[in-house]
Amino acid sequence: MGSGELSSAALPRGFFDRPSHEVAPELLGRVLAHGPVAVRLTEVEAYGGPGEDPAAHTYRGRTPRNAVMFGPPGHLYVYFTYGMHFCANLVCLPEGFGSAVLLRAGEVVAGIDEARARRSGNGRAIPDRDLARGPARLAVVLGLLREHNGLDAIAPAPIASGRRLTGVPHGAAAVLEGIPAGVESVSSGPRTGISTAKDTPWRFWIDGDPTVSPYRAHVPRRRNAAATSVGGASKS
DNA sequence: ATGCAGATAATCT
DNA sequence: GATTATCTGCATG
Numbered sequence: 001m002g003s004g005e006l007s008s009a010a011l012p013r014g015f016f017d018r019p020s021h022e023v024a025p026e027l028l029g030r031v032l033a034h035g036p037v038a039v040r041l042t043e044v045e046a047y048g049g050p051g052e053d054p055a056a057h058t059y060r061g062r063t064p065r066n067a068v069m070f071g072p073p074g075h076l077y078v079y080f081t082y083g084m085h086f087c088a089n090l091v092c093l094p095e096g097f098g099s100a101v102l103l104r105a106g107e108v109v110a111g112i113d114e115a116r117a118r119r120s121g122n123g124r125a126i127p128d129r130d131l132a133r134g135p136a137r138l139a140v141v142l143g144l145l146r147e148h149n150g151l152d153a154i155a156p157a158p159i160a161s162g163r164r165l166t167g168v169p170h171g172a173a174a175v176l177e178g179i180p181a182g183v184e185s186v187s188s189g190p191r192t193g194i195s196t197a198k199d200t201p202w203r204f205w206i207d208g209d210p211t212v213s214p215y216r217a218h219v220p221r222r223r224n225a226a227a228t229s230v231g232g233a234s235k236s
Numbered sequence: 237a238t239g240c241a242g243a244t245a246a247t248c249t
Numbered sequence: 250g251a252t253t254a255t256c257t258g259c260a261t262g
Contacts, residue, residue: 060248063247063248064247065247065248079246080245080246080247081245081247082243082244082245082246083243083244084243084244084245214238219240221241221242
């Protein structure tokens with residue numbers, strides 16, 4: 001099989017210099033490459049800026065964690081959540097505007113052996129369609145960790161032979177043109193797993209694609225009953 | 237197929 | 250102390 005040859009050019013930074021809800025649907029069908037692995041994006045979610053999107057990490061302003069979202073466009077915002085998972089975003093709008101697009105799912109189109117290795121924890125075989133089906137899985141497959149927070153995804157020098165990209169330099173990332181999904185094949189709806197702004201339809205996916213993750217509504221986690229009842233001052 | 241509970245720690249109140 | 254832009258395993262239909 002082809003050792004990960006990718007026949008398309010890298011997107012320019014200007015692509016990301018727009019509101020995240022405009023960038024998000026146009027990201028579908030594009031390819032994010034990081035080192036040897038590349039994923040064709042099939043599902044994304046847009047998150048807006050301070051004061052305008054209650055579900056966004058930047059809603060209450062700039063903090064150490066979300067600082068990258070306020071930086072220049074085209075960089076990766078990678079955050080740690082639920083005590084064990086990383087999720088990756090692409091920053092939108094110019095410096096000073098904290099918004100981004102969460103990369104929720106995709107199809108592995110290069111470096112699939114490496115992708116499988118990175119996802120094989122419990123010895124069981126994982127169907128190809130599930131390798132990057134979900135934001136934390138996608139981050140694992142692409143090898144995106146805390147240290148990649150802030151990484152520029154506009155690779156300065158993609159590795160090419162002729163007009164054909166064969167990858168990106170080790171440690172670098174790039175978003176390739178790929179084959180953009182036409183508007184007729186893109187669906188949208190409420191974002192997944194959030195407790196606020198539940199009606200904002202900023203989740204976008206390629207209709208019918210098997211790598212799109214199943215929708216999950218936010219479920220409030222029940223607190224430890226013992227911890228809240230000790231002392232007698234707990235509420236209900 | 238769908239649903240729930242547990243894991244596990246940074247971040248913010 | 251509470252919440253979290255989630256995943257996995259195990260339960261049930």
